[in-house]
Amino acid sequence: MSLSSSVLQTVSHLLTPHEREAVLGDLAELGANNWRSTAEVLDLYFRHRIAHWKSWRPWLAAFGLAIPSSLTLMGLSVSIAQSGQHWINENVLNGARLTVGPGLALLLSNIVLLIAWSFTGAFVMGSVSRRTVRISVTLSFVPCAFCLARFRIESLSRLCLLLFMIPAAWGLAHGLRFAHIRLRSAIFLAAIITVLTIPAWTSKGAWLPNWALSWPAWYLVATAARGTRSLKDHHPWQTN
Amino acid sequence: MIGEFEYVLLTAAATLGDDAYGAAIREQIESTTGRRCSIGALYTTIDRLESKSMLATWMGEATAERGGRAKRMVRLTPQGVRAAKDFYNAIMRVSRKASWAVEHRKEVV
Numbered sequence: 375m376s377l378s379s380s381v382l383q384t385v386s387h388l389l390t391p392h393e394r395e396a397v398l399g400d401l402a403e404l405g406a407n408n409w410r411s412t413a414e415v416l417d418l419y420f421r422h423r424i425a426h427w428k429s430w431r432p433w434l435a436a437f438g439l440a441i442p443s444s445l446t447l448m449g450l451s452v453s454i455a456q457s458g459q460h461w462i463n464e465n466v467l468n469g470a471r472l473t474v475g476p477g478l479a480l481l482l483s484n485i486v487l488l489i490a491w492s493f494t495g496a497f498v499m500g501s502v503s504r505r506t507v508r509i510s511v512t513l514s515f516v517p518c519a520f521c522l523a524r525f526r527i528e529s530l531s532r533l534c535l536l537l538f539m540i541p542a543a544w545g546l547a548h549g550l551r552f553a554h555i556r557l558r559s560a561i562f563l564a565a566i567i568t569v570l571t572i573p574a575w576t577s578k579g580a581w582l583p584n585w586a587l588s589w590p591a592w593y594l595v596a597t598a599a600r601g602t603r604s605l606k607d608h609h610p611w612q613t614n
Numbered sequence: 615m616i617g618e619f620e621y622v623l624l625t626a627a628a629t630l631g632d633d634a635y636g637a638a639i640r641e642q643i644e645s646t647t648g649r650r651c652s653i654g655a656l657y658t659t660i661d662r663l664e665s666k667s668m669l670a671t672w673m674g675e676a677t678a679e680r681g682g683r684a685k686r687m688v689r690l691t692p693q694g695v696r697a698a699k700d701f702y703n704a705i706m707r708v709s710r711k712a713s714w715a716v717e718h719r720k721e722v723v
Contacts, residue, residue: 392673392686397653399676399683400637417654425658 378408385412388419432506435499439590440514443495446583447538448521450488455534456527457481483570490567491587492538493545498590500549501597507550514542553601560598564591615704616668616697622647623659624668624698627688635674635685636660660688668694 375383386394397418401411426432461481499510518536525532548555568591571584616624626642627634636656643651663669674687690698709715 393657395673395683396636396686397657399680399685400635400640400653402681402683403637403677403679404640414653417652418657419654421654421658422661425662 376408378412382408382412382415385415385419389415393418426503426505429503431503432509435503435506435510436513439495439499439502440510441517442586443491443499443590444514444538445517446587447488447492447495447542448518448535450484450491451535451537452527452530454481454484454488454537455530457484459529486566487570488538489541490563490570490591492541493548494563494567494590494594495587496542496545497549497555498593500546501553502549504550507546511546554597555594557595557598557602560591560594564588564595567591616663616701619655619659620663620668621698621701623656623663624690624694627669628690628695628698634688636688637680637685639688660686663694666693666697667691668697 382398386398389397397415398411401414406414457477458481461477499514500507503510521535522532525535554560567588571588622643623639626639626646630638630642636653640651640653640656643649643656660669660671664671668691670689670691672687674685676682676684
């Protein structure tokens with residue numbers, strides 16, 4: 375097999391099997407040589423990619439979720455890691471009695487928020503634009519790479535910046551599989567997030583990142599409600 | 615309303631009838647318009663028209679000249695016919711008093 379033929383075969387795998395079959399057949403019938411065919415296949419592939427971005431959905435996933443959420447959640451991840459380290463030093467390593475005070479309550483509240491925000495944000499990112507999810511994920515790593523390179527806290531590992539990635543990966547996997555979650559679960563998540571962010575409502579400046587991270591939970595409620603309504607329209611005998 | 619290239623593609627597919635598939639449509643477009651038509655432009659437009667239910671496509675027979683690969687056959691749906699008719703009528707109405715349309719009518723007469 376010649377080089378040009380190998381390149382064409384490799385590049386053609388960017389297309390779906392049916393499309394590959396039809397396009398390679400057409401190019402053979404039209405008598406295009408391998409390099410010309412490769413250029414035509416690449417042209418088709420990039421036109422498909424660009425066509426996805428004509429919708430608002432990939433833009434929302436990439437620039438409304440991936441970048442701002444990863445940036446904000448990294449800050450919360452570091453804050454949790456620092457608070458956790460402080461609490462362990464105070465209560466465990468110093469041998470003092472374990473006390474459940476406001477510090478621990480705040481730490482637990484932040485952990486729950488980190489999990490809920492990361493899960494809902496990544497779920498919406500995955501469900502809103504499945505075809506561009508690789509680009510969204512790559513973009514979410516851009517602030518991470520920037521912060522990892524500039525991390526200067528001696529007592530903490532750099533990896534604590536990425537604590538949010540675990541629930542986010544979980545949410546993304548679910549978002550890619552399902553268009554929406556059950557209404558009750560969505561309301562539960564949105565309610566938890568809203569209740570836990572109430573203390574921050576009075577502090578100046580904190581409302582913006584809070585709402586930037588909280589809207590996906592309410593978006594999930596809206597999509598779940600719509601999904602439930604359409605299910606009832608199609609199957610009126612089902613109540614849930 | 616559909617776009618110019620969508621109309622050209624629908625018309626080429628309608629002209630070819632049962633023989634409408636990628637390579638044949640491309641040749642028809644290039645020979646009638648004198649413009650180059652890339653496979654990328656052709657297939658993305660076919661996909662778009664199919665998603666608008668103006669075209670139906672299915673995999674057809676394979677031939678030796680295609681290296682044993684199947685054709686993607688194309689057929690206009692009633693919606694596609696209506697959309698092409700609407701486009702044609704709009705172009706005819708808008709061109710009625712244009713100098714080139716008047717000249718063309720005189721030539722035909």
